[in-house]
Amino acid sequence: MKNTRVLLAKVGLDGHDRGLKLVAHYLMEAGMEVIYLGLRQTPEQVVSAALEEDVDVVGLSFLAGDHLILAPRVLEGLKRSGLEEVMVLVGGIVLERDVPRLEAMGVRKVFLPGTPPGEIVNFIQGAAT
Template structure:
C-alpha cells in the first residue's frame, strides 16, 4: 500500500457535558463511508482524555463537537495539550453550536475550520481530503 492509499485516521471527540451526539455520529459515519478510519471517543471527554486519545490512536485529524457553550474554555486547553504531546501538525476542526464572534479567536488558536449547523457532510469530507497531511 502506498502512502497516498493509506487511510486517513480521524478522531471525533465530544468535550463538554452535553449529550448531544447526533451531529458527531452523523459526521463520524459520513467520514467512515468516505473511506476514513474513524474513532469516536464517546461523550463527556476531558481535554486530557481527548489529547491522549489523539496521541494513542495516532490520528492526523481531530474533529471536536460541542453544543454546550463551553468551547471557549475547553478548546484552548485541548490545543495546549495536543501541542505538549508534539501533535502540532494535527489538523483540528470543530463543529456544533459556535457563535460567529467566537470563530476568529478559535482559528487563532490553530483550529483550522469550524463547520456550523447545516453544513453538508460532503463539505467536511472534501475539506479533510484537501487538508489532512
C-alpha cells in the same frame, strides 16, 4: 498511502451527539478511519487518545457554549505532546463571532450549524492532498 485517521469526541458535559455521529458516518463512508471516543471526554483524554491512535485529525463537537474554554485545552495539550501537526476541527453550535478566536487558537476550521457533512469530508480530503 495510509488512510486518514480521524479522532472524534464530545468534550464537556453535553450529551447531544447526533451531529457528530453523522459526521463519523460520512467520514467512514469516505474511507477514513474514525475513532469516536463518545460523550463527556476531558481534554486530557482526547490528547492521550490522539497520541495512542496516531491520528491526523481531531474533530470536536460543542453544543453547550463551552467551546472557548475547552477547545484551547485540547489544542494546548496536543502541542505539549508534540502533536501540533494534528489538524483540529470544531463543529456545532458556535457563533460566527467566535470563529476568528478559535482559529487564532489553532483550530483549522470551524463548521457552523447547517453545514452538510459532505463539506467536512471534502475539507479533510482537500487538506490531505
